[in-house]
Amino acid sequence: MNKKIVWILFALLCLAQWIVPGKMIWDKEEIIENGREYRFLVQPIDPSDPMRGKYVVLSFNPRTFIAESEGLKIGDPVYITLYEDSDGISHPFELKLDRPDEYADYFEAQVERLNGGEVDIAYPFDRFYMEESKAPRAEAIFRESFSDVAQETVAIVHILQGKAVLKDVQIGGVSLAELAEE
Amino acid sequence: MLTKEELEELVSAGIISQEKAAEIDAYFHQKESERPNRILIAFGILGALLVGLGIILLVAHNWDHLSRSVKTMIAFVPVITSQVLVGYALWKGRHHRTLIESTVVLLILSVGACMALVSQIYNIPGTISTFMMTWVLLSAPLVYIAHSSMASLLVLLGITYYGMDVGYNHRGGQLPYAYWGIILVLLPYYWKLIKDYPKSNFTVFHHWFFPGSIALTLGVFGAEQEFWLFPAYMSLSVICLVLAEKVRGESLFQNGYQVLGFAGVFIILLLSTFDFFWDEVREMDRFFAGREFILTLALSVLSVIVSLLLKNISKSSKWIISGFLFLTLFVFGRYFPTIAQVVANLAMMFLGVFYLRAGARTGRLAKMNLGFLIIMAVVLSRFFDSEISFVLRGLIFVIIGMAFFAANYYMMKQKAHE
Numbered sequence: 001m002n003k004k005i006v007w008i009l010f011a012l013l014c015l016a017q018w019i020v021p022g023k024m025i026w027d028k029e030e031i032i033e034n035g036r037e038y039r040f041l042v043q044p045i046d047p048s049d050p051m052r053g054k055y056v057v058l059s060f061n062p063r064t065f066i067a068e069s070e071g072l073k074i075g076d077p078v079y080i081t082l083y084e085d086s087d088g089i090s091h092p093f094e095l096k097l098d099r100p101d102e103y104a105d106y107f108e109a110q111v112e113r114l115n116g117g118e119v120d121i122a123y124p125f126d127r128f129y130m131e132e133s134k135a136p137r138a139e140a141i142f143r144e145s146f147s148d149v150a151q152e153t154v155a156i157v158h159i160l161q162g163k164a165v166l167k168d169v170q171i172g173g174v175s176l177a178e179l180a181e182e
Numbered sequence: 183m184l185t186k187e188e189l190e191e192l193v194s195a196g197i198i199s200q201e202k203a204a205e206i207d208a209y210f211h212q213k214e215s216e217r218p219n220r221i222l223i224a225f226g227i228l229g230a231l232l233v234g235l236g237i238i239l240l241v242a243h244n245w246d247h248l249s250r251s252v253k254t255m256i257a258f259v260p261v262i263t264s265q266v267l268v269g270y271a272l273w274k275g276r277h278h279r280t281l282i283e284s285t286v287v288l289l290i291l292s293v294g295a296c297m298a299l300v301s302q303i304y305n306i307p308g309t310i311s312t313f314m315m316t317w318v319l320l321s322a323p324l325v326y327i328a329h330s331s332m333a334s335l336l337v338l339l340g341i342t343y344y345g346m347d348v349g350y351n352h353r354g355g356q357l358p359y360a361y362w363g364i365i366l367v368l369l370p371y372y373w374k375l376i377k378d379y380p381k382s383n384f385t386v387f388h389h390w391f392f393p394g395s396i397a398l399t400l401g402v403f404g405a406e407q408e409f410w411l412f413p414a415y416m417s418l419s420v421i422c423l424v425l426a427e428k429v430r431g432e433s434l435f436q437n438g439y440q441v442l443g444f445a446g447v448f449i450i451l452l453l454s455t456f457d458f459f460w461d462e463v464r465e466m467d468r469f470f471a472g473r474e475f476i477l478t479l480a481l482s483v484l485s486v487i488v489s490l491l492l493k494n495i496s497k498s499s500k501w502i503i504s505g506f507l508f509l510t511l512f513v514f515g516r517y518f519p520t521i522a523q524v525v526a527n528l529a530m531m532f533l534g535v536f537y538l539r540a541g542a543r544t545g546r547l548a549k550m551n552l553g554f555l556i557i558m559a560v561v562l563s564r565f566f567d568s569e570i571s572f573v574l575r576g577l578i579f580v581i582i583g584m585a586f587f588a589a590n591y592y593m594m595k596q597k598a599h600e
Contacts, residue, residue, distance in 0.1 A: 020316060021300045125307065126307055
């Protein structure tokens with residue numbers, strides 16, 4: 001190969017190696033910056049394994065929606081509309097196959113399982129990464145919070161045009177990372 | 183390479199002049215110095231792997247007290263540093279293999295670490311296969327830009343992981359097309375490696391990684407007609423053995439095709455000596471249908487094409503014929519399962535005796551013991567699906583075991599005698 005071409009290709013590759021992660025950052029920053037903040041109740045999850053590696057797996061309800069599932073495949077995008085209760089907590093409401101208009105409250109999810117007229121979805125914000133040393137403590141705190149009815153575990157999620165970013169997980173209004181530090 | 187004495191001999195015999203002798207000597211010296219030092223390359227790559235993996239582990243710690251913007255900036259530091267290093271290696275020139283291979287390893291691992299860190303910072307749940315695919319796409323160009331064998335091997339690893347993850351775990355029965363695409367992209371590099379450096383360690387590794395990767399991923403074709411995968415794997419093993427005739431290394435380690443191909447033939451033939459195997463074949467809903475069936479036919483035809491392309495049909499015809507015989511047996515077994523099972527048992531025994539005899543005749547212990555191994559595998563397997571008394575089973579084993587010892591002892595004595 002011509003030396004010049006090698007250098008051009010290498011430069012292009014270097015650029016791509018910046019742009020791909022850069023684009024990921026850009027997209028997420030835009031959601032955090034301009035997206036609306038929603039608060040979701042985190043559901044108690046299997047207490048034997050809430051931690052996988054260095055992240056907390058969050059579980060939300062409902063996972064299953066009744067919908068016209070004909071033509072749907074696993075992995076297809078679907079749209080979940082939201083409604084907010086008087087406490088400021090958002091709840092998933094309906095599953096739509098077409099993207100709602102941009103002023104609607106909704107997020108984009110993927111079909112995880114299909115069962116007749118029932119569609120199970122994968123929430124796009126069900127992972128909360130933690131620092132390694134805090135992980136075990138966070139796990140304990142996480143578990144305790146579920147036995148304490150007064151303390152709600154809430155996921156803070158920013159959503160912009162259906163795209164979501166999980167910003168924080170709070171128990172009784174305090175960030176899980178902060179709680180694990182104490 | 184000629185020794186000094188040989189050169190002097192040629193000069194004194196008047197075949198070449200003193201000047202020519204000096205030129206030849208200089209040529210070989212030059213060649214020697216150009217040949218990369220294998221140990222240096224190995225340590226260079228090992229060092230780069232350790233540093234790269236170290237960076238990934240540091241990233242995995244997930245530094246909570248750093249702000250988001252600091253973390254994102256840190257994510258790019260290893261990438262940019264390694265890019266500069268690869269650039270420097272390219273500037274120094276292609277023949278600096280150690281420098282190129284080790285910096286490329288560093289860059290590939292840094293790119294992975296960077297993406298992992300970004301996923302952590304923004305809590306991106308994405309599947310591992312999407313992550314792998316992006317990583318592979320950002321690394322694959324290095325194979326050709328830097329002529330890097332390590333890049334090729336790492337991309338093969340990544341794409342195999344991707345293919346298996348998509349094919350076996352997700353989205354029921356979806357074929358990982360991208361896997362085959364990347365394999366096709368890597369093939370020209372592999373071909374060049376075989377042509378230019380047939381004896382290089384990197385080429386030898388490719389002889390293992392390529393068939394290994396395809397063998398691991400072929401199973402994703404399995405859907406409703408999964409049992410057709412057995413003759414498909416048999417055909418793949420035959421293709422490996424056809425290629426093995428071409429590769430022919432000095433040791434088994436140098437010929438991954440031979441080892442993998444033979445292992446495939448051995449395992450599938452052994453499975454077909456069991457009655458459950460033929461029960462399943464008989465109970466298949468439809469027979470001549472499904473993508474697995476087409477895959478089997480395609481691979482069988484491919485084995486012939488490969489052999490024709492390599493012009494080694496005379497050497498490899500035994501494998502190709504065996505492959506087609508197995509395919510015929512498979513079809514035959516659909517209607518006459520018991521006969522097919524008996525034939526499979528006989529074929530396996532024949533193979534065992536063949537290697538036993540060939541090994542004994544040529545005095546090669548490994549070959550002879552392979553024969554023993556095959557016979558023992560068949561006998562052992564028959565004890566699972568038959569109702570022979572324990573006494574008889576015990577006796578048969580004692581006899582085979584004694585024959586095994588006696589034959590080995592005899593052969594070793596013969597060798598010592600020689």
